Amino acid sequence: MMTETSYALTRPAHIDQSHLVVTDLGLVSGFYQSMLGLKVIEKTTSGEVLGVGGHPLLTLTTARDATVAPRTAAGLFHTAFLMPDRTELARWLRQAAHNNVVLDGASDHLVSEAIYLSDPEGNGIEIYADRPHEQWKFHQDGMVEMATRRLDLQALYDSAPSDRWDGMAEGTAIGHLHLQVGDIPQADAFYRDVLGLKLMARYPGASFFATGGYHHHLAANIWNSRGATARADNMTGLSDYRIRFNDKATLDAAVSRFDALEINSEKRDGGVFLKDPWGIGLTLSS
Template identity: 65%
Template sequence: MTGTAANRAGAETPAMTEQTDSHAIRMPAYVDHAHLVVRDLSMVSSWYQSVMGLTPIEKTASGEVLGVAGRPLLTLTTQGNTEVAPRNAPGLFHTAFLVPDRLALGRWLAHVADNNVPLQGASDHLVSEAIYIGDPEGNGIEVYRDRPRAEWDYADNGMVKMATLRLDLQALYDEAPKGGWDGMADGTAIGHVHLQVSDIPEADAFFRDVLGLDLMATYPGASFFASGKYHHHIAANIWNSRGAAKRQANMTGLADYTVHFNDTAKLQSAIARLDALEIPVTRNGETVSLIDPWGIGLKLSA
């Protein structure tokens, strides 16, 4: 019996034993926030508000915090010496915004279609349905909805089965109510971040062996990591960035992102492994900040 068939028959699965609440942000650890450095703050912020339906939450000296229903999701900042990151630089492949359900995904699709926003792709990943676009400065974005975990298929080794199949955009559009879109649905969160790195074995060692995430899937040139048997909270690929030098601090794109630990013990274990490897960290209350092996900022919080 396949994992999917077993799930439908009511058999216990790794997902069910790990967490009864299957949402990405209910796992022992999850991605809480992303921070982008941009060149044109006003223009990019306006775009995220009008196209992505995010709302301003806070203004800072150098930027803005945007989110959904008061939940901060994205910080945008700018600086005087910012340089455009080359395409092969380590950093962001895409930020993935997880919407509550297929209806919310369809409503957003109808919104961007009606406003002639170009799509970069759309895929059925078995565990999810995803649509891809880029912001005005080239930062990748995924908007997706998860299928119920009862429909996910786990292999005997605990990994989840994913694929990249054609998504029927016309059917998704046809099912959605038209007009009256007033922003992302309440409950929208960052489901995962997908990174460009320079080496996959190094990524496996960092995200699995240091941060303590599970390796949930592998593709040629990519690994997918998660907590709580989610399909992935962090992905890393070398498709554009194999062997690339570290990211520079003044580059546009992903300055840092935050992994929040619902399980404090897992955070303390990760910090202990960072200390054992003598990876420099900065502590600010319950938040630990560091630079990962590819020059990307990372914050760990509880």
């Protein structure tokens, strides 16, 4: 069955894949396979590439000299896996409950319904489904109405079909990445002014950015990491991620801003690679 492409992925740019450094590859990869239903697509000398339907979403690598990042370090707050629809979110919740997956919380954000958990090394995960875009409310300045309300997990669970769960459904993607950074004005200056993403919402200590009117493709907060400096090269957690541009003009505009602002970038992996102010790598590709 063909699934309709999620709204998040049809925008001028979206998150394509993410790369985590871990200390115990077998343990962490096993978790993403058994509890999240990702499949191994490729094995490399230093790690594994996991994904859905042959599309890579998450690269896990390990290194002998990897040092465990403190909770206050810049890096990942959570990787947010976007389900194709609410039924798939309910189906995932049902299997999670039957496998005693420990949840960190669940929220109704008005634009989406989200469930939170962590992998065995403390990397945050969000599993969510968007409400239909036409139900979202926007302010006059173009920002989107979001909130954090209690999600009725029992009602969501009860709505799940009782058929066998066979892993993440085709069309599952990384809908957004939520980052820990050291400073919000600095995050705004980089993600809005350099990358060209639009500021879609603000919470105390957090900014939410997107392209094409999505609620957010990237978020940045200082809740645990206020004042954090650049990450060390061998830290565990989020090493880098890829933003894919559906619209080459948006990509070209971003790259021309790098040149104008004298921001270091290089051609790599079929795209343009650079680091944000906290040493998190990102590749822009079309």
